[in-house]
Amino acid sequence: MLRFVLRRCMLVLPSLFGLLVVTFLLIRVVPSDPAMAMAGDAATPEQIERLRQQYGLDRPIWEQFVSYVGKVATLDLGESAFSRRAVAVDIAQRLPATLTLTFCALAISVFVGVPLGVVAGLSHNTWPDYLLRVFSVMGIAVAAFWFAIMLQLFFSMELGWLPLRGELSATIQRPPRITGFVVADAAIAGRFDVVADALRHLVLPALTLSLGGLATIVRFTRAGVLDTLQQDFVFYERAMGYRRRRLVWIYVLRNSVTATVTQIGLLFGGLIAGGVVVEAIFDWPGIGSYTVQAILTGDRQVMLAVTLLIGVVYAGVNILTDLAHGLLDPRLMERG
Amino acid sequence: MSPIFRKLARDLPAMLGLAIVVFVLLIAIFGPLLAPYPEDAAASHLARRLKPPSAAFPFGTDNLGRDIFSRVILGARGALSIALTVVSTAMLIGVPLGLIAGYRGGWLSEGIMRVTDVVLAIPQLILALALAQLMSPSLESAMLALSLTYWPYFTRIVYAETRRLSSSLFVDALRGIGAGSGRIVFLHILPNALSPVIVRATIGLGFTILVAAVLGFLGMGATPPAPDWGLAIAESRTYLPRAWWYATFPGLAILITVMGFNLLGDGLRDIVDPRIRRSR
Numbered sequence: 249m250l251r252f253v254l255r256r257c258m259l260v261l262p263s264l265f266g267l268l269v270v271t272f273l274l275i276r277v278v279p280s281d282p283a284m285a286m287a288g289d290a291a292t293p294e295q296i297e298r299l300r301q302q303y304g305l306d307r308p309i310w311e312q313f314v315s316y317v318g319k320v321a322t323l324d325l326g327e328s329a330f331s332r333r334a335v336a337v338d339i340a341q342r343l344p345a346t347l348t349l350t351f352c353a354l355a356i357s358v359f360v361g362v363p364l365g366v367v368a369g370l371s372h373n374t375w376p377d378y379l380l381r382v383f384s385v386m387g388i389a390v391a392a393f394w395f396a397i398m399l400q401l402f403f404s405m406e407l408g409w410l411p412l413r414g415e416l417s418a419t420i421q422r423p424p425r426i427t428g429f430v431v432a433d434a435a436i437a438g439r440f441d442v443v444a445d446a447l448r449h450l451v452l453p454a455l456t457l458s459l460g461g462l463a464t465i466v467r468f469t470r471a472g473v474l475d476t477l478q479q480d481f482v483f484y485e486r487a488m489g490y491r492r493r494r495l496v497w498i499y500v501l502r503n504s505v506t507a508t509v510t511q512i513g514l515l516f517g518g519l520i521a522g523g524v525v526v527e528a529i530f531d532w533p534g535i536g537s538y539t540v541q542a543i544l545t546g547d548r549q550v551m552l553a554v555t556l557l558i559g560v561v562y563a564g565v566n567i568l569t570d571l572a573h574g575l576l577d578p579r580l581m582e583r584g
Numbered sequence: 585m586s587p588i589f590r591k592l593a594r595d596l597p598a599m600l601g602l603a604i605v606v607f608v609l610l611i612a613i614f615g616p617l618l619a620p621y622p623e624d625a626a627a628s629h630l631a632r633r634l635k636p637p638s639a640a641f642p643f644g645t646d647n648l649g650r651d652i653f654s655r656v657i658l659g660a661r662g663a664l665s666i667a668l669t670v671v672s673t674a675m676l677i678g679v680p681l682g683l684i685a686g687y688r689g690g691w692l693s694e695g696i697m698r699v700t701d702v703v704l705a706i707p708q709l710i711l712a713l714a715l716a717q718l719m720s721p722s723l724e725s726a727m728l729a730l731s732l733t734y735w736p737y738f739t740r741i742v743y744a745e746t747r748r749l750s751s752s753l754f755v756d757a758l759r760g761i762g763a764g765s766g767r768i769v770f771l772h773i774l775p776n777a778l779s780p781v782i783v784r785a786t787i788g789l790g791f792t793i794l795v796a797a798v799l800g801f802l803g804m805g806a807t808p809p810a811p812d813w814g815l816a817i818a819e820s821r822t823y824l825p826r827a828w829w830y831a832t833f834p835g836l837a838i839l840i841t842v843m844g845f846n847l848l849g850d851g852l853r854d855i856v857d858p859r860i861r862r863s864r
Binding site for chain 1: 698703705708709713715717718790797804814817821824825831839847
């Protein structure tokens with residue numbers, strides 16, 4: 249098992265290296281003269297020259313790359329041109345909010361999507377199946393930012409049931425930062441009213457973000473169940489008189505979710521990307537709204553750091569996905 | 585061609601998709617003739633701003649008094665031309681690379697596929713946003729950024745198909761009678777590898793419309809006063825909840841268009857690859 253994990257980690261290394269090259273090229277080569285771009289239009293030649301020396305832009309390109317890799321390895325991601333703080337610090341502070349949102353959305357997608365997919369597979373070509381198919385096509389085709397606004401319009405502005413934006417109500421003071429996760433911090437501080445408030449704020453963003461993933465998971469689970477139901481072992485177990493519920497929810501499901509697990513892995517990247525827009529709309533203080541702010545202010549260091557971060561997360565998730573495959577189907581693990 | 589169409593005709597969702605796509609195409613082509621107020625692409629009429637839907641303005645009016653129905657119709661052309669440009673550029677880059685990597689093998693192939701992996705390892709939206717920002721935000725850089733991040737999907741598909749085909753008997757036969765690599769690849773392998781590419785392109789058109797709308801929404805794509813759907817939704821946010829119609833209808837336009845391309849793409853995939861049929 250350890251060998252399996254290590255092997256997968258090794259396979260990811262070339263991609264990560266490639267990612268470094270891409271972000272490096274984006275920061276150094278795409279703007280024809282980075283120093284000029286940083287200094288702005290009103291800069292004098294001397295100022296530009298000073299910037300060039302300060303950032304080592306006068307040295308050969310490979311030397312710049314080596315120093316860039318060294319900096320990234322020590323988590324020195326540069327300074328945000330907007331907040332004048334280290335990007336790594338900003339990211340560390342905002343990561344918990346994004347993780348909360350992403351995992352909640354993922355949980356909704358999986359715990360609602362897999363059962364719905366099984367239902368669709370079992371009742372295939374009858375009305376629940378048709379309904380779920382229409383729903384899953386719509387879930388993929390809908391623009392998340394529009395769906396978010398529609399939810400806000402209905403649940404926050406029209407009915408007033410749920411808060412419009414943010415992580416906590418403005419009247420509530422944030423509990424002391426221990427874990428960084430608002431819900432956990434509030435629970436540690438014993439403020440369960442704050443926990444409730446934070447959860448209420450979580451509903452709409454998590455729902456919006458989960459929609460695309462939900463649709464994908466329903467589709468793949470349905471296809472997997474349909475496939476598995478055709479197999480001999482199901483026929484055999486049915487003949488042996490296994491109860492239908494046990495057969496479907498344990499034996500068929502386990503054999504059906506391999507493709508779904510791959511999709512969950514892929515979704516994670518999609519959720520982080522989708523989070524950019526959803527966080528911006530709900531003013532969620534995470535990586536996504538940080539990215540949008542960076543885009544609007546043209547803050548390159550931040551954008552590239554975020555790109556790098558997402559690439560790394562993506563690679564990590566790929567390893568986890570492979571591991572989940574191995575646990576679901578131990579034959580894969582033996583093959584390495 | 586006709587057996588494909590007959591199979592497609594039996595697939596109701598795919599036909600619905602085809603109908604939507606044709607409908608949107610017609611709107612995109614004849615938009616200025618169909619829109620009741622074609623001049624509302626740029627003009628403004630402050631006297632009738634933010635009017636709710638009525639017989640004169642079926643989708644209401646926006647903050648500058650422009651007819652939203654007209655602007656939704658006029659927006660179809662922009663959305664489709666962005667999608668077509670992006671997908672065809674991505675194909676122009678991705679397909680040849682896939683052919684080369686699949687047919688040649690060796691370090692060149694390794695190199696191409698590793699680059700593909702790297703680009704695919706970052707969510708397209710994030711990479712496109714970073715690129716578009718670095719190239720200074722405009723519609724052109726948004727389109728270029730989307731193309732530069734979408735080609736690996738084509739490379740991967742074409743690569744797999746080319747690998748499969750180049751070990752097949754007819755390619756061996758062609759080599760035996762002395763056909764050149766270029767001839768084999770472009771005249772014989774490419775046509776056989778084309779159907780999954782077409783499927784991907786169809787779905788890609790829908791997907792690109794969606795991502796382009798996100799870029800427009802974030803202010804990285806179309807610029808005012810263009811009747812862009814994503815941009816319109818962004819502009820509408822200031823006037824919520826009073827003007828619910830301002831955000832609702834452009835979003836519905838995106839939803840229906842993207843759904844059309846996805847339904848059609850799914851239907852085409854069922855025909856091309858019966859192994860992964862959605863409905864048996």
